[in-house]
């Protein structure tokens with residue numbers, strides 16, 4: 242067996258075992274704490290809600306385990322199983338333009354992969370989410386969404402992939418620097434265009450109607466020096482009962498978006514506090530920082546791809562007969578997650594750090610007690626677990642566990658610090 246085949250298989254095995262172990266720990270931890278609502282939440286969350294959250298979390302975890310098995314099976318079939326090679330050889334028989342063959346192979350594999358994942362997506366929405374009362378979408382909406390997404394991927398993805406393949410073929414030794422610049426430019430345009438042009442294809446965004454709330458919000462925005470197209474409400478309730486709020490875009494297109502489902506369950510004080518938290522992300526430049534980090538990572542990624550592309554063993558070790566730019570690109574995208582999995586806790590930790598900073602900002606600019614109360618509401622209504630396994634949380638969670646986050650807010654309040 243090729244050395245790199247063994248390395249690849251070791252990483253796949255190690256990442257799968259690590260995932261299974263963390264899932265096992267998480268389920269065990271949630272089950273061990275499901276009989277009683279943690280003391281800090283006992284006043285606000287009823288035992289049946291706590292147990293619903295435990296059951297919901299465990300259902301998702303068990304489902305995730307089946308999906309992991311399916312994805313791992315296909316990763317192996319595509320690579321050392323020769324699946325990618327089969328598609329590649331088939332298209333090579335039709336066309337002698339490397340660019341056209343490349344695009345055809347990449348989109349065939351992407352199409353097949355997403356078809357293979359469809360049953361899981363259906364099950365997640367119409368069985369798991371449905372069982373816990375979260376699903377509000379219909380099969381028609383679901384299919385229309387799928388068609389729109391596919392169309393978007395084709396319209397945006399074909400030119401992008403074509404340009405990257407062209408650079409890989411034609412731009413010489415330093416192609417990866419040009420490809421990286423192209424990729425960063427594309428990402429920036431997408432961040433800018435997403436809130437204004439893409440998200441509205443799927444949802445209705447409207448200006449906040451509630452006059453009282455609007456006055457409070459505008460006061461907060463001007464107090465924090467935030468200029469934008471305003472605060473928007475999205476009709477998330479069309480698809481799901483889950484509620485959220487987020488900050489997106491940059492420049493004039495930046496906006497804060499509240500799910501209608503969330504607004505329905507929060508008081509004016511709570512909405513103001515959640516908004517202050519979102520403004521904290523903006524004021525502390527979290528989008529810019531994440532973008533900077535991802536630009537460094539993608540530069541490394543393209544440099545590694547440039548090296549692998551010129552190494553014959555890379556193709557041979559992963560079941561591909563004919564070296565080509567598109568095979569290198571596809572293999573790279575397929576196998577990378579098995580390697581990067583082990584550095585994912587770094588990104589989770591960074592994200593949690595940003596959450597703490599945004600909470601500090603919210604504490605300085607609104608009522609922190611209203612933020613705590615909003616958080617408890619959101620945990621209850623989204624059936625998120627209050628008792629995650631610490632290691633599982635450290636590895637995956639983009640937000641600190643509820644109890645730690647609330648403690649942190651109470652601590653900054655009692656120490657009189659202002660963020």
Ligand SMILES: [Zn+2]
Nearest residue numbers: 518522596599
């Ligand atoms: Zn946040």
